[in-house]
Amino acid sequence: xxxxxxxxxxxxxxxxxxxxxxxxxxxxxxxxxxxxxxxxxxxxxxxxxxxxxxxxxxxxxxxxxxxxxxxxxxxxxxxxxxxxxxxxxxxxxxxxxxxxxxxxxxxxxxxxxxxxxxxxxxxxxxxxxxxxxxxxxxxxxxxxxxxxxxxxxxxxxxxxxxxxxxxxxxxxxxxxxxxxxxxxxxxxxxxxxxx
Amino acid sequence: xxxxxxxxxxxxxxxxxxxxxxxxxxxxxxxxxxxxxxxxxxxxxxxxxxxxxxxxxxxxxxxxxxxxxxxxxxxxxxxxxxxxxxxxxxxxxxxxxxxxxxxxxxxxxxxxxxxxxxxxxxxxxxxxxxxxxxxxxxxxxxxxxxxxxxxxxxxxxxxxxxxxxxxxxxxxxxxxxxxxxxxxxxxxxxxxxxx
DNA sequence: GGAGTTGCCTAATTGCATTAGGTTCCTTAG
DNA sequence: CTAAGGAACCTAATGCAATTAGGCAACTCC
Numbered sequence: 001x002x003x004x005x006x007x008x009x010x011x012x013x014x015x016x017x018x019x020x021x022x023x024x025x026x027x028x029x030x031x032x033x034x035x036x037x038x039x040x041x042x043x044x045x046x047x048x049x050x051x052x053x054x055x056x057x058x059x060x061x062x063x064x065x066x067x068x069x070x071x072x073x074x075x076x077x078x079x080x081x082x083x084x085x086x087x088x089x090x091x092x093x094x095x096x097x098x099x100x101x102x103x104x105x106x107x108x109x110x111x112x113x114x115x116x117x118x119x120x121x122x123x124x125x126x127x128x129x130x131x132x133x134x135x136x137x138x139x140x141x142x143x144x145x146x147x148x149x150x151x152x153x154x155x156x157x158x159x160x161x162x163x164x165x166x167x168x169x170x171x172x173x174x175x176x177x178x179x180x181x182x183x184x185x186x187x188x189x190x191x192x193x194x195x
Numbered sequence: 196x197x198x199x200x201x202x203x204x205x206x207x208x209x210x211x212x213x214x215x216x217x218x219x220x221x222x223x224x225x226x227x228x229x230x231x232x233x234x235x236x237x238x239x240x241x242x243x244x245x246x247x248x249x250x251x252x253x254x255x256x257x258x259x260x261x262x263x264x265x266x267x268x269x270x271x272x273x274x275x276x277x278x279x280x281x282x283x284x285x286x287x288x289x290x291x292x293x294x295x296x297x298x299x300x301x302x303x304x305x306x307x308x309x310x311x312x313x314x315x316x317x318x319x320x321x322x323x324x325x326x327x328x329x330x331x332x333x334x335x336x337x338x339x340x341x342x343x344x345x346x347x348x349x350x351x352x353x354x355x356x357x358x359x360x361x362x363x364x365x366x367x368x369x370x371x372x373x374x375x376x377x378x379x380x381x382x383x384x385x386x387x388x389x390x
Numbered sequence: 391g392g393a394g395t396t397g398c399c400t401a402a403t404t405g406c407a408t409t410a411g412g413t414t415c416c417t418t419a420g
Numbered sequence: 421c422t423a424a425g426g427a428a429c430c431t432a433a434t435g436c437a438a439t440t441a442g443g444c445a446a447c448t449c450c
Binding site (some may be wrong): 003006038039041042045046157186 | 427428430431438
Binding site for chain 2 (some may be wrong): 150171
């Protein structure tokens, strides 16, 4: 019997494809094995089980995002950087919905690789902020604001909440970025009104 | 054998409790039956299966949210209305994480009850907007902005992303609301910078 | 107090996850 | 060149969740 040439990356890649095509919940060990032309238990040589598959998927996706984020930020600053970085996330979510969902799953055990990728993304959001007059002490708040708006929009859009009637989500996205840009630009004022 | 007195609401309530305590994924038919002291197939007289259980949970949660939203908006307008309404969602998510997650699950079949509850929540966000000078044509964008920020923040907070180091998520929440309030107040300007 | 409906049950099937324990193929040291 | 060892994949078997089919008992209502 010829071997299938399984490797951990190959298994994770197939899981990622399945997650993108049929949803994260469809990326099961059974489905991956079936798709690879292999029996389910054979996968256990490469992943430790379902949890590990999920964790590996999260790592894969978050690392992808971090890589794209770095490329997007290269040579940009201010609102250009903000838009490019935010678009990386939105585009990734549309291109690879399953992987994006896996990256957003916060209930996987934090592996070193995962932590590192998360740290890279965090560093990127701080880098974006460097283009705005947000005082040191407020940076965390601004990062959380950016992350919240970004994640919320992308998830709602992916879930179809902005489909159908009304203006395109494209326009809303442009507006949201404009609002975010202005809020960050005028941050000192925002801080005043927080009292 | 004495009967357990099952009803659809009782089944859904138990599912909701389980979802809140052990996570949405733990709210399975098996677990609900076990907790109710009943065999799994007995539930099929009250719910059609797993999908229906999920849908019922989503209805329950979204209706709860709509009810609370109505109460929060009564007699309030402007930033008071915004804060009260946004807090309803955040508080609900913290009080009933499983139910909130069920409400946010956008992959359940849309039942009439679910549609109605969703429409009520949508109406509430439009009501909040009435306290701000957002032109008619831009209301949808503003609604999407509010919804995105709200959902993103609440989910990230629930996932523990704002825990640990740094300032409290409480502060960040106050800041986010302040920024949102100001952005809506200054909306005409935001519209200009969108170009 | 009997007929029918309803509520809950047992039995049985299917599918995914997981563990245990082979067997075959490939590499590499002697 | 060959035999040892490990890696890759397999079959067998178990457990749990979901689902369907069909049965009996307990309420209801005339």
